[in-house]
Amino acid sequence: MKMVKIPLTALLALALVACGNDTAPGNNGTLVSISARGEATSVPDVAGLSAGVVTEAEDGDDAMKANAEQMEKVIKAIRKAGIDEKDIQTTGISLTPRYVYPPSTAGAPNRPGRTLVGYTASNTVSVKVRQISKLGDVLAALTAAGANQIYGPMLEIGEPEPVLAEAREQALDKAQARAHTYAKALGMKVKRIVSISETGSGGMPRPMMRMRAEMATADASAPVAAGENTLSVNLELVFELAK
Incomplete structure (x- = not known):
């Protein structure tokens, strides 16, 4: 049997024809x-807000308790403003210690000699307002209820x-x-x-x-x-x- 050598370019052309490649020019x-x-x-017809409460106390439990009580008022105000439950979502809860440092150690590595003076508690929720005409009323309700951290609005197309x-x-x-x-x-x-x-x-x-x-x-x-x-x-x- 006699062997016939076929160039690689010819093999590729045959493969394209055999596969019926529609993308080949x-x-x-x-x-x-x-x-x-x-x-x-x-x-835009939808506005996103982030609202929260920050509280401070000498004891961590007291800071968290005061924060929870205030945040409950804020969430009730959001609901009363006509925001659906699906558009209210907790996005962050934190408790961090607060320290004071002697003036001589300010900016020094590891900052030795610090003194614990209390704790800061925070709770944040995201709110979606689906009627921008109501956004001003929602902001007023948030501040009246005690929200002291508000970020927004982020306007978007629903x-x-x-x-x-x-x-x-x-x-x-x-x-x-x-x-x-x-x-x-x-x-x-x-x-x-x-x-x-x-x-x-x-x-x-x-x-x-x-x-x-x-x-x-x-x-x-x-x-x-x-x-x-x-x-x-x-x-x-x-x-x-x-x-």
Whole structure:
């Protein structure tokens, strides 16, 4: 039997034909990879808050007890403001000791000679307000109930998919326009889209406002400007160009 040697390139070509590879370009085809980004905006309709109580006492048990009593008032106020149970979640409970140091050891390694003077207890919950028009009332209820740590609001779009769909269409239109530009410059036409991949999507983050204990007496019922949030989608597309 006579052995016939077949070049590796020929074997690969035969394999592509045998597998019916739809992504392989034709004999005269050229592949071009294009990245495109689409954006769409919408008015946010959901606000996230983080609220908590910080208490201090000489004894750890006393600090925790006082904190629990005050936090219970805060949670009751949140519920009374019309927030559903599913939108209230405890995110952190802590108890830490407080020390004082002799002036001569301030900033020194290990800071020797410290004296325990008490404990600080904290309890924090996250709150989701699904009607931004009620956000001012919720803030007022929190401060009136004794919350002395408030972070927020973080404004977001409750149903982002329709907005993301608009961003995807924009990205796709951009990519197709660029593909036609390349094809025209090369004296070719866009034959088909070989592949599409979405490399990432998301919203532009909003800075969070922080309200400290000393701000608790401020007018928390002031109106909140929702503005707009921008969501983006990044697409990677491969086009086949042909004569």
